[in-house]
Amino acid sequence: MAAHFPMPDVAKVKTMLGLLFDGLDVKAGKKFDIVPPSGSWIGLYIGDDGQPVAACAVDAPLAASAGAALSMLPPAIAKDAAKTKELTDVMVANLQEIMNICSRLLMNDTSAHLKLEKVYPSKAMSPELAKVLGAVQGRVDFELNVPKYGVGTLAVIST
16 A cells, blocks of 8 residues: 655645745645646655655746755846756755755654655656656645745645
């Protein structure tokens, strides 16, 4: 039987990611398309057996904003990256750290364990990630406003 992972609420997202971004505002968000041209980035999570079980995705604006804010890069660089849908190497490394922390959004004291396997740009989706995105059992989207950097969407997905 497949493990089930609890979906986070606004308070949990704000608590977890608010540790990274002072003044972070979180509210329910609109679903966004996770397709190659979107410029979104997706973290793939695996269970203890190595099987893909969940994902977190961020749209291009949030990938750029969060990736830049973590290293305090100038907000203008984040805005340019969001427009071009191309992140710098620093932004990608920061996004990997953020996605690692996002694994806690899908776990609680009684849930199965999972860990970040890899972060993919939507334009380079792996077959394992495509399988998770095609077998969604739960999904919740949040709008995040990273102060000084901008607004974007985070999707938490479980199979």
